[in-house]
Amino acid sequence: MSTAPEAESHQESEPVKPPLLPSRKKTSPGWWKVFEFFASFGLATVVLFFLFIITWVGTLEQVENGLHVTVREYFESLYAVYWVNGVIPIPLPGGYLLLLLLFLNIVCGGIIRLRKKPQTIGILIAHLSIAFLIVAGAVSFYFKKDGNMALWPGDSSNLFQSFTNWVVEVKELGTDSDVWMIHDSDFKDLEGSKSRVFTNDALPFELKLFGYVRNSELGVADGGSSGGQPVVDGFYLKPSPAAKEDEMNVGGVLCEVLGKDGSKLGESVITFHPSGKVFTFEADGRKFAVEMNRERWEVPFTVRLDKFVHEVYPKTNKPRVFRSEITRTENGIDEPVKISMNEPMRYKGYTFFQASWGPQGAGPNDPKFSQFEVAKNPSDHWPLWSCIAAFIGLALHFSMSLWKFSKRSAKKSSAKSETAAGEETVPPAASQPEP
Amino acid sequence: MKYRHKFRKSVSILLLALVAVTVAPVFGQDNPEAGIDPNLVDPKILPAEWSEETVRAFEELVVQDERLKPIASYAAVKLLKFRGIKGVHLNLTDGGKRDLTPAAWMLDALFYPEAACQYPIFLVEDRAALDVIGLDLHKKKRERYSFNELAPAREKLNEAAGRYAKIDSKDRNTVQSMVVELANNIADYEYIVRSLDFAREGLPVYRGEDSEGEMERVPASTFLREELVPMVEAVRSYGTIDKMPPRLGEAANEYLGLAQAARGSIDGIHFFPGYDPNGEEWYSCGELLFLTMQRVPDGAADPEFIKHRDWAADRLEQIERLVAAKDDRSEFHKELVAFAAARTTDMAPLLAAAKGADSKEWQRRQARQFTVAPVEVDYHHGKYFFKAWGIFVALLLAIAVTWLSPAAKWSQRLRKLTFFATFIPLGLIVVGVSYRVYIMGRPPVSELYETVPYITFVVISVCLLLDRTLKLPVMLPLACALGALGLFVADKYETIQGADTMKELTAVLRSNFWLTTHVLVVLVGYAAGILAAVMSGIYVVSRAFDVRRKKSEFFRTLSRATYGIICFGLLFSLVGTVLGGIWANYSWGRFWGWDPKENGALMIVLWFLMILHARVGGFIKEFGMHLLSVIGGAVVVFSWFHTNQLGVGLHSYGFTSGVMFAINLAYGTLAALFIVGLITSVIANHYESEEKAARKKARDQQLPDGATSAGA
CATH class of the missing domain: 1.20.120 (Four Helix Bundle (Hemerythrin (Met), subunit A))
Known part of the structure; x- marks a missing residue:
C-alpha cells in the first residue's frame, strides 16, 4: 500500500523531458549523428557551463587588464587562455565559438527537434527568443556603428567618430576627391618588422605601412637611441604601456610612400599624437596628405549644441542632470530637441545618447562641452522583442507545468484522503490483527 | 519515524546554530557596553536631559546634506559612522545609565561639547590601531573611546593616516584602514563640536591704536553688523594679515579660524536656506561668516551688501540665542521652535515656487523633502x-x-x-x-x-x-x-x-520606470537563487544525517520545490537581465557592455539554464541538482555583492573590507555545504548500488535456473 504512491511520486520528482522527435539510432546516417550532437542536451550543458566560466573569468580579468582587452580576449574570440597566477595556462573556448554552438544547439535541439505540441509551445517560444537574441547580438556586432560626437555650445557637426578604431586617411590636397581610408583592422597586426603594401588604382603611388604601436608617444631620434624602434625622418614611435581602456591609447604606424615604379617618394611617422604632424608628399605632380584619425561616419543631418546643462547635487560632485539642448538641421529645416540621460534622440536610424561632458576637472561655472554617444544599430529594438517573447514563453511553460503539478497533487491528496476515510470506516473488529 | 526524528533533531540543531549566529553579534551590538564598557562617565559633567518635545523639535529640523533631510537622519548617520550604532549608551560612575538618541547626542555635541567629548564615541575594532599611534589605554581589543582619550595622539594619528591614505584602499591592511577611518571620524567630529564655537566665544574686536590695544569679544551677529567692515578694510589696507599690528592680526586670524571651524569643510551642518531664493545651496554658520566677509565692498557702502550682511547676522543671532538659552530648557525649547519656524519662513518662497506651473525639478524635490522631514523622523523611530x-x-x-x-x-x-x-x-x-x-x-x-x-x-x-x-x-x-x-x-x-542609505541618485539611475522593471525583476531572480541554495543546503545536510533514505517524501518534495524555484528564478533572472540590457541600450546605446554587474546577472541565468538542461538531459540526478544549486548560491553572492567590490565597471562602489569578509564567509559556508554534499552523494551512491545489487540477486534467486534478470 505504501510502495505504489512512492513509486508514483518518485516519477514526479524527475523533471519531465521535453518531447523530442524520435531518435534514429538503428539507421542513423552520418548527418543525423551530427544533427543529434548539435541538438543534444549534453552540448547545451557543456556550452552553458563554459559560457558561465568565461563570463566569470572575463569579469575577474577586467580588474587587471581592463574592459576592452578582456572583451577581445574572452568574448570576441574563438578561444582564450586563462593563466592561473600567470604560470599555468588553461585553454578555454571563446565567446564566438560558444555563442555559435549555442545558437546551433538551440536551432537543432530547441526548435527543430522539439516535438511541436501544445505542451511545448512555451519552450519553443523561449528557444526562438534566445536564438533571436543571439542573432540580434551578431547583427549588432557586425553592423552597428557607434562612436562619439563632442560639441561645445554653439558648435555644430554631422560627423561622429569611433571610440577605438583608427584609420589612416589619404587625401589629395586642393581637390574634393574621395578620401582613401585604410582601416586599422588591416594594419593592427603590423608590429615590429611586419609590413604590408596598400594600393589604390586611382592613386599614382603605393603605401607601405609597418611598425604599428598600439599606444605610443612620438620620439625624436636626434642621434640618440630609439630603443630598437625604426626611425623615419628623424622620428620614431616610442611604445608606452597600453592603457586598460582602449580609447585612451594613442596608436601610431610608420609609412613609406612608393611610386608605381617602386621608387621611394617619402616616409613618415603617422600618429594621432598631438605632437604628430600631417605627412604631405608629392606624386605624379599631385600633392597628398596622410594622417591618422579615429574612424568617422557621417549622419544625414547636422546637430548644433545650443545649451548644455550640467547640474550636480548641492555641495557634491554627484551628477543630477546632464542635458543638451540641440538644434537638428535637415534640408534647411531646424528642429529643437533635448537630449538627456535616459532620453536619447532617435532619428533616421541614428540614436544620440547623452554620454559625458568635458573637459575633465571643469568647475561648476566653467565652460563645458557635451559628449554624445552616437549609434546606428539595425538590431536596436530586437532585444526588447526577444525579452518579451522569452517572458511569454517561459511564463507559459512554467505556468503550465505548475498547473499540471497542482492538478496531480490535488488528485494525489484526494486519493490519500479517500484511503484515509476508507480506513476509518473499517469496523474495529476487522482491523484487529489476527492472533 | 526514525528518520523523522533524526530530521527534526538535525533541523533543531541547524535552527539553534542559526539563532546563535544571528542573535549573538546583534545583542552584542545593541548593548555593547553592558558589563564590558570601562568608559564610565561622571554624571556631574552631564547636561540635564532634554525633554522629549525638544528632542522631537530638533529631530525635525531640516538640514542639507546632499539632500534635505531631518537632522535626526544626519545625526544617525554620523553616529553609525563613529560608533557603529545609531545611539549612545552611557554608563555613569554612580551606577546609573543614560541612553541618548542620535538627535539628543547631537544636541549635547553642539551645545555641551565639553561633556560630549567625554562620551565613548569612537569605535576601534582592534586595539592594534592605537598601538600604531602609541596610545595604550589598557582597554579591551574592541572598544569605544571618547574624543578626550584620543586627543593626545591626534598629531600621530593624522601623520599615520596621511601615510596610509596613500596606499590604495584595496591594498591596506585592517589596521591601516582603521587608522585612516579613525582619523577621518575624529576630524568630522571636531567640526561638529566646534561648529557653534563662534556663538559661545564671540568674536574678537581690537579697540586700540597700537599693538598694545584692548581686545574684547562681541557676539558674532554684532561683529558682522558693526565690526566686519572695519576689520576687512584694515586687512586690505595692510595687504595681508601678517603685516598687520599683532593684536589686529590676531583678531582677524581668530575670525577666520572660527569661520573655518563653523564651516567644517564639506561636513558642516547646513542649517540655512540660501540668501538667494533661486539658489539651491544651503549654508552653514561658517559659510555665512565667510560669504559675508567676501562680499565686503571696496569703498562706499553697498545697500545690497548691507541687506546680505543683516540677513546673515539675523541667522547667526538665532543660533546665539539658542546657545544662550541652553541651560534653561523651556527657554531653549521656545528658541528652537522659533528657529525651526524661521526656516519654514525662509523656505516659503521656494515652497510657493515649487507649486507653480513653471517650477524647476530641484525646487519640487526640495519642497517635498522639506515637508516630508517629520515622516522621515517617524521612520527612524519606527x-x-x-x-x-x-x-x-x-x-x-x-x-x-x-x-x-x-x-x-x-x-x-x-x-x-x-x-x-x-x-x-x-x-x-x-x-x-x-x-x-x-x-x-x-x-x-x-x-x-x-x-x-x-x-x-x-x-x-x-x-x-x-x-x-x-x-x-x-x-x-x-x-x-x-x-x-x-x-x-x-x-x-x-x-x-x-553612510546615508537614502541617497540622491546619479543622473543615469534617475528613471523610475527602469528602476521598477529591471531592478525589481532581476532581484526576484537573486532571491530565487538564494532560496534554492539554502533549500539545497538543507537537503544536503539532511541527507548527510540520513544517507540511505533517498525515496523519502520529504526529500522528494524538497527536490521538487527546489527545482520549481530554479525554474521561477530563471524566468525572473533572464527577463530582468535582458531588461537591464535594454535599459543600457536606451540610456547609453549599448545592450551589453560586459560590466561586472551585468556579467553577474548573466552568470546566474547561465547557471540556472545549465542546471535545468543537465537535469532534463539526465546528466545530473536529484543530488547533483542540489550540489549545483548550492554553487548557484555562491554565484548569486558574487553577482549581488562581490561585483561591486571589484573596483571596475559602472556599479563599483569602492572596496569595503567588512563587506569582503562577509562575502568570503558566504563562499566558505557554501563551499563547506558543497563538500559535505559531495561526500554524502558518493556514500549514497555506494549504498544505492549495493541495494541494487542485492535486489538483482534476490530476483535472480527467484527466477528458474538458467534465466537471468536481464533476460527476464
Missing part, C-alpha cells in the same frame, strides 16, 4: 526592520520549541500560530520599505542596501507560499531564519557603509 528582525528571531525560537514534541496538540497550535504571526514581521518590512518609497519618492530599490530587505521579503513570501502549498515543514522555520538573517545582513551592511 525601527521597522529591527523590530521585524526581533520578531523573526522570536518566531524561530517558538518553532524550535515545537520540535520538542511535534505530535502534541499544543505544538501544532503553536506552529499554526507561528505561521500567521510571520505576517507581522513581513508586514513590518513592507511598512519600512513603504516609508522609504514615500520619503524618497522613488521605487523600493535604488541602491545596494535596499536590495537586502526587498530580497528578504521575496524569499519569506515564497517560503510561506511553499509551506502552505507543499506542506513542507521546513519552510516556516526557514522563512523565519532567512528573515532574521536577511535583516541582520541589512543592518550590518548599513553599519559597515556608515
Whole structure:
C-alpha cells in the first residue's frame, strides 16, 4: 500500500523531458549523428557551463587588464587562455565559438527537434527568443556603428567618430576627391618588422605601412637611441604601456610612400599624437596628405549644441542632470530637441545618447562641452522583442507545468484522503490483527 | 519515524546554530557596553536631559546634506559612522545609565561639547590601531573611546593616516584602514563640536591704536553688523594679515579660524536656506561668516551688501540665542521652535515656487523633502526592520520549541500560530520599505542596501507560499531564519557603509520606470537563487544525517520545490537581465557592455539554464541538482555583492573590507555545504548500488535456473 504512491511520486520528482522527435539510432546516417550532437542536451550543458566560466573569468580579468582587452580576449574570440597566477595556462573556448554552438544547439535541439505540441509551445517560444537574441547580438556586432560626437555650445557637426578604431586617411590636397581610408583592422597586426603594401588604382603611388604601436608617444631620434624602434625622418614611435581602456591609447604606424615604379617618394611617422604632424608628399605632380584619425561616419543631418546643462547635487560632485539642448538641421529645416540621460534622440536610424561632458576637472561655472554617444544599430529594438517573447514563453511553460503539478497533487491528496476515510470506516473488529 | 526524528533533531540543531549566529553579534551590538564598557562617565559633567518635545523639535529640523533631510537622519548617520550604532549608551560612575538618541547626542555635541567629548564615541575594532599611534589605554581589543582619550595622539594619528591614505584602499591592511577611518571620524567630529564655537566665544574686536590695544569679544551677529567692515578694510589696507599690528592680526586670524571651524569643510551642518531664493545651496554658520566677509565692498557702502550682511547676522543671532538659552530648557525649547519656524519662513518662497506651473525639478524635490522631514523622523523611530528582525528571531525560537514534541496538540497550535504571526514581521518590512518609497519618492530599490530587505521579503513570501502549498515543514522555520538573517545582513551592511542609505541618485539611475522593471525583476531572480541554495543546503545536510533514505517524501518534495524555484528564478533572472540590457541600450546605446554587474546577472541565468538542461538531459540526478544549486548560491553572492567590490565597471562602489569578509564567509559556508554534499552523494551512491545489487540477486534467486534478470 505504501510502495505504489512512492513509486508514483518518485516519477514526479524527475523533471519531465521535453518531447523530442524520435531518435534514429538503428539507421542513423552520418548527418543525423551530427544533427543529434548539435541538438543534444549534453552540448547545451557543456556550452552553458563554459559560457558561465568565461563570463566569470572575463569579469575577474577586467580588474587587471581592463574592459576592452578582456572583451577581445574572452568574448570576441574563438578561444582564450586563462593563466592561473600567470604560470599555468588553461585553454578555454571563446565567446564566438560558444555563442555559435549555442545558437546551433538551440536551432537543432530547441526548435527543430522539439516535438511541436501544445505542451511545448512555451519552450519553443523561449528557444526562438534566445536564438533571436543571439542573432540580434551578431547583427549588432557586425553592423552597428557607434562612436562619439563632442560639441561645445554653439558648435555644430554631422560627423561622429569611433571610440577605438583608427584609420589612416589619404587625401589629395586642393581637390574634393574621395578620401582613401585604410582601416586599422588591416594594419593592427603590423608590429615590429611586419609590413604590408596598400594600393589604390586611382592613386599614382603605393603605401607601405609597418611598425604599428598600439599606444605610443612620438620620439625624436636626434642621434640618440630609439630603443630598437625604426626611425623615419628623424622620428620614431616610442611604445608606452597600453592603457586598460582602449580609447585612451594613442596608436601610431610608420609609412613609406612608393611610386608605381617602386621608387621611394617619402616616409613618415603617422600618429594621432598631438605632437604628430600631417605627412604631405608629392606624386605624379599631385600633392597628398596622410594622417591618422579615429574612424568617422557621417549622419544625414547636422546637430548644433545650443545649451548644455550640467547640474550636480548641492555641495557634491554627484551628477543630477546632464542635458543638451540641440538644434537638428535637415534640408534647411531646424528642429529643437533635448537630449538627456535616459532620453536619447532617435532619428533616421541614428540614436544620440547623452554620454559625458568635458573637459575633465571643469568647475561648476566653467565652460563645458557635451559628449554624445552616437549609434546606428539595425538590431536596436530586437532585444526588447526577444525579452518579451522569452517572458511569454517561459511564463507559459512554467505556468503550465505548475498547473499540471497542482492538478496531480490535488488528485494525489484526494486519493490519500479517500484511503484515509476508507480506513476509518473499517469496523474495529476487522482491523484487529489476527492472533 | 526514525528518520523523522533524526530530521527534526538535525533541523533543531541547524535552527539553534542559526539563532546563535544571528542573535549573538546583534545583542552584542545593541548593548555593547553592558558589563564590558570601562568608559564610565561622571554624571556631574552631564547636561540635564532634554525633554522629549525638544528632542522631537530638533529631530525635525531640516538640514542639507546632499539632500534635505531631518537632522535626526544626519545625526544617525554620523553616529553609525563613529560608533557603529545609531545611539549612545552611557554608563555613569554612580551606577546609573543614560541612553541618548542620535538627535539628543547631537544636541549635547553642539551645545555641551565639553561633556560630549567625554562620551565613548569612537569605535576601534582592534586595539592594534592605537598601538600604531602609541596610545595604550589598557582597554579591551574592541572598544569605544571618547574624543578626550584620543586627543593626545591626534598629531600621530593624522601623520599615520596621511601615510596610509596613500596606499590604495584595496591594498591596506585592517589596521591601516582603521587608522585612516579613525582619523577621518575624529576630524568630522571636531567640526561638529566646534561648529557653534563662534556663538559661545564671540568674536574678537581690537579697540586700540597700537599693538598694545584692548581686545574684547562681541557676539558674532554684532561683529558682522558693526565690526566686519572695519576689520576687512584694515586687512586690505595692510595687504595681508601678517603685516598687520599683532593684536589686529590676531583678531582677524581668530575670525577666520572660527569661520573655518563653523564651516567644517564639506561636513558642516547646513542649517540655512540660501540668501538667494533661486539658489539651491544651503549654508552653514561658517559659510555665512565667510560669504559675508567676501562680499565686503571696496569703498562706499553697498545697500545690497548691507541687506546680505543683516540677513546673515539675523541667522547667526538665532543660533546665539539658542546657545544662550541652553541651560534653561523651556527657554531653549521656545528658541528652537522659533528657529525651526524661521526656516519654514525662509523656505516659503521656494515652497510657493515649487507649486507653480513653471517650477524647476530641484525646487519640487526640495519642497517635498522639506515637508516630508517629520515622516522621515517617524521612520527612524519606527525601527521597522529591527523590530521585524526581533520578531523573526522570536518566531524561530517558538518553532524550535515545537520540535520538542511535534505530535502534541499544543505544538501544532503553536506552529499554526507561528505561521500567521510571520505576517507581522513581513508586514513590518513592507511598512519600512513603504516609508522609504514615500520619503524618497522613488521605487523600493535604488541602491545596494535596499536590495537586502526587498530580497528578504521575496524569499519569506515564497517560503510561506511553499509551506502552505507543499506542506513542507521546513519552510516556516526557514522563512523565519532567512528573515532574521536577511535583516541582520541589512543592518550590518548599513553599519559597515556608515553612510546615508537614502541617497540622491546619479543622473543615469534617475528613471523610475527602469528602476521598477529591471531592478525589481532581476532581484526576484537573486532571491530565487538564494532560496534554492539554502533549500539545497538543507537537503544536503539532511541527507548527510540520513544517507540511505533517498525515496523519502520529504526529500522528494524538497527536490521538487527546489527545482520549481530554479525554474521561477530563471524566468525572473533572464527577463530582468535582458531588461537591464535594454535599459543600457536606451540610456547609453549599448545592450551589453560586459560590466561586472551585468556579467553577474548573466552568470546566474547561465547557471540556472545549465542546471535545468543537465537535469532534463539526465546528466545530473536529484543530488547533483542540489550540489549545483548550492554553487548557484555562491554565484548569486558574487553577482549581488562581490561585483561591486571589484573596483571596475559602472556599479563599483569602492572596496569595503567588512563587506569582503562577509562575502568570503558566504563562499566558505557554501563551499563547506558543497563538500559535505559531495561526500554524502558518493556514500549514497555506494549504498544505492549495493541495494541494487542485492535486489538483482534476490530476483535472480527467484527466477528458474538458467534465466537471468536481464533476460527476464
